[in-house]
Amino acid sequence: MKRALGTALKTSALKFPALLSIPALAIPALLFAGTMRAADAPVVVTSIKPIHSLVAAIMQGVGEPELIVDGAASPHTYNLKPSNARALQEAKVIFWTGPGLEAFLEKPLQALGSKASIAELDKAPGLVKLPFREGGAFEPHDDGDDHDHAGETGHDSDHEHDHDHEHGTFDTHLWLDPMNAKAMAAEITTTLVAADPANALTYQANAKALDDRLTALDKEIATTVAPVKDKPFVVFHDAYQYFEHRYGIRVAGSITVSPETIPGAERVSEIHRKVGELGATCVFAEPQFEPRLVNVVIEGTSARSGVLDPEAATLKAGPDLYFTLMRGIADSMKACLSSA
Template identity: 60%
Template sequence: MTRTATALFASAAFFAAGTMAATTAAAAPDVVVSIKPIHSLVAAVMQGVGEPKLIVDGAASPHTFTMKPSNARTIEGADVVFWIGPNLEAFLDKPLDALAGKATVVALGDVAGVETLPFREGGPFEAHDHGDDDHDHGAETHDDHDHADHGHADHGHDHGAEKPAEQEAHSDHDHDHKGHDHAAEADAHHDHDHGGFDAHLWLDPENAKAMAKAIEAQLVAADPANVAVYTKNTVALLKRIDAMNDDIAKTIAPVKNKPFIVFHDAYQYFEHHYGVTVAGSVTVSPETAPGAERLKEIQAKINSLGATCVFAEPQFTPKLINVVTEGTKAKSGVLDPEGATLKAGPDLYFELMTGIAASLSDCLGRDS
């Protein structure tokens, strides 16, 4: 073979390899995720294969989010959609039926290994007494990655006939999601209204690990060519979550018994897992402003407990926090349970969780 022919052959082989690589990349599933904390877990599992798309981006909150036409187009093109479920992202419930006809829709609130806690209708004021219960799992680690635990039969979603997004957003129709009982949700628009489980699941690292395994299983089913990458990434993700869990437990250990008050009752999983002392919430539902009676109740609670801190959230006005702390010795801080101030991506989940721990440690650890 002449030098020219050899060069031409090498060029052709290089072009073919490049074409094959491009084809492989193009074949990666089109994955859509509802909110930042879950998007972070999906992005971590997909690293090196593709990047998932995010619906509730920027500083938006799933509690107040309104679908845009661009969101509808994103859902229409999806192969896989991950969300917590209608308990949190109520705005997605009907659009998923109307628009995600070809997609596999995975409600992570339903997957194996996720522990759900019932919604506390009155917030933590009526909740259990922490006392000497055994909620502190901070020292637990689970390095074993058991693929046999990945069976999730409810990944399907019954979409029915597709309708335009604009029509669907304003129509009422009956539908059935696998794994969800909507009978009690007919007149509801949010998890705080229909008494379902508390949907802030990711604030317990063990739930995050269970969701990561379910995410891996679904991605492998959708894209078996990249199973090795998904598996490697998931193993690394689980180990990183365990290391983060240990760090958080150490960070909050000195302040875990100091009572504090939060903007809304979003921290039950963090409270349950780490044994921190959430004494109350300013509002049960973030869309509903508390009345004067509740504000007075919270002020009284702060004074009676000597509650050291009241925490706002970045998506919502801090005015109510200023009202309830007025005339008390309580300090104020900010907790960001949904990552509103954080950049979306594989690191967000860890920044979110360690950020909560750091805020608690900083505010609760301050001298009066």
């Protein structure tokens, strides 16, 4: 073993003379530095892709978080796998949105995540929380200032409208406003620094870079949707309030209030009438749910169909996913509404 290592070092020295100046005892440390660093990274588990993306961006250079709801799965219908349970048991830090969206995680976290720091991101300071819209026919919002402030008075004013609701009374698709993503990223950073102070500087530097990217993304999306924001459209389920609130767009209604519940014939007929009455230009399906219903809703109308992916079902997990997700929603809206 020693002779083989010596031969390898001599060969390397002929190719890289600088190795001759490194003390022999330091060579093994250099060879295994990458492994040591990976071992030092805390085990971090995240619930859904948008949250995983924000955590992954902040952890770059330290480690990579694990993801529970992967692939095309939806948190609305997800069942925990044995591999997910093992990850929760081993985790040092766990990030989830909260029981309003990821009800499947509530009991497992109590049973399996007792050793971890658990961050419920729907409690992050500074979040804008909008009341959950019941009924879902649904009529245009309040006829008042729902949209006016989003495009005219500056985005920062949105935070004045924060609602401190308990679980189940606010819309849980919080990440669809980049300002909420900023608030969640700040909470993620605070949690990681407390759990892993040795890597605090890396987390904080990454968080600053992420915050700057989110600022630029917000301006980009506002520009993208500006030409079509006054055209009404219908969505599969009511998941887009935060995007709507932020950019002043017109969601005229949803096919179903909750994606767990397939609407009946009466409900579909109601939305079909609504599309005609409002002159809705597009009806958007989602990758995880029944697209056939969208075809029924637009049949006999001038509306077009499109696809929106609010939970990133079709996207590959990673630090850039959040940006791809948000741009995809804006681009899909613009493409369908512009051509209608």
